[in-house]
Amino acid sequence: GAVVSQHPSRVICKSGTSVKIECRSLDFQATTMFWYRQFPKQSLMLMATSNEGSKATYEQGVEKDKFLINHASLTLSTLTVTSAHPEDSSFYICSALTDVYEQYFGPGTRLTVT
Amino acid sequence: EDQVTQSPEALRLQEGESSSLNCSYTVSGLRGLFWYRQDPGKGPEFLFTLYSAGEEKEKERLKATLTKKESFLHITAPKPEDSATYLCAVQDSGTSYGKLTFGQGTILTVHP
Numbered sequence: 096g097a098v099v100s101q102h103p104s105r106v107i108c109k110s111g112t113s114v115k116i117e118c119r120s121l122d123f124q125a126t127t128m129f130w131y132r133q134f135p136k137q138s139l140m141l142m143a144t145s146n147e148g149s150k151a152t153y154e155q156g157v158e159k160d161k162f163l164i165n166h167a168s169l170t171l172s173t174l175t176v177t178s179a180h181p182e183d184s185s186f187y188i189c190s191a192l193t194d195v196y197e198q199y200f201g202p203g204t205r206l207t208v209t
Numbered sequence: 210e211d212q213v214t215q216s217p218e219a220l221r222l223q224e225g226e227s228s229s230l231n232c233s234y235t236v237s238g239l240r241g242l243f244w245y246r247q248d249p250g251k252g253p254e255f256l257f258t259l260y261s262a263g264e265e266k267e268k269e270r271l272k273a274t275l276t277k278k279e280s281f282l283h284i285t286a287p288k289p290e291d292s293a294t295y296l297c298a299v300q301d302s303g304t305s306y307g308k309l310t311f312g313q314g315t316i317l318t319v320h321p
Contacts, residue, residue: 096255127306138296138311139253146306188252196241196300196307200252 118189232297
């Protein structure tokens with residue numbers, strides 16, 4: 096199956112700082128990648144759809160100025176959480192879409208804002 | 210609006226006790242129905258894609274089936290290592306970019 100990596104797996108940052116999470120498709124090219132957020136004991140919540148070379152499409156209620164997404168190549172998308180606050184602490188997961196419309200997920204990033 | 214409902218919310222089985230997980234869905238046009246397994250603190254792991262009613266797919270102790278309204282994930286003679294949350298998702302052929310609508314998941318616990 097297709098492999099997607101995320102880095103870092105865990106990050107702790109102070110309130111008011113920014114943190115960047117990378118998502119890479121390792122063995123295939125992905126025109127489209129997705130970013131999700133998952134709260135404890137809940138399902139995945141789609142935050143945004145990232146398309147290579149164009150602006151991301153954000154879901155309703157997601158602040159695009161706070162969650163900056165860049166998809167600069169066919170194998171890399173990044174999510175930057177700007178001016179992070181404790182309420183941004185969560186598990187962030189990316190996925191990459193294959194050419195047969197299957198989404199493969201990364202291992203996730205645990206963000207803790209202190 | 211696409212909807213996915215999974216049942217039961219939680220399922221406890223003894224090792225070797227076969228059972229099924231249900232995923233009911235409504236979608237204007239189904240491009241695909243997906244099953245994932247998620248372990249605590251990890252991203253979902255892809256299991257199956259089903260495209261049309263009547264289709265079945267198998268992988269080890271798991272077998273997924275699809276009708277026009279629901280999908281079942283059958284687990285035969287489960288082992289403790291099958292314990293995980295199983296997620297079902299649909300992809301609407303009318304939406305762009307392969308977006309998925311997820312159910313809430315079924316937490317499976319298999320006791321030795």
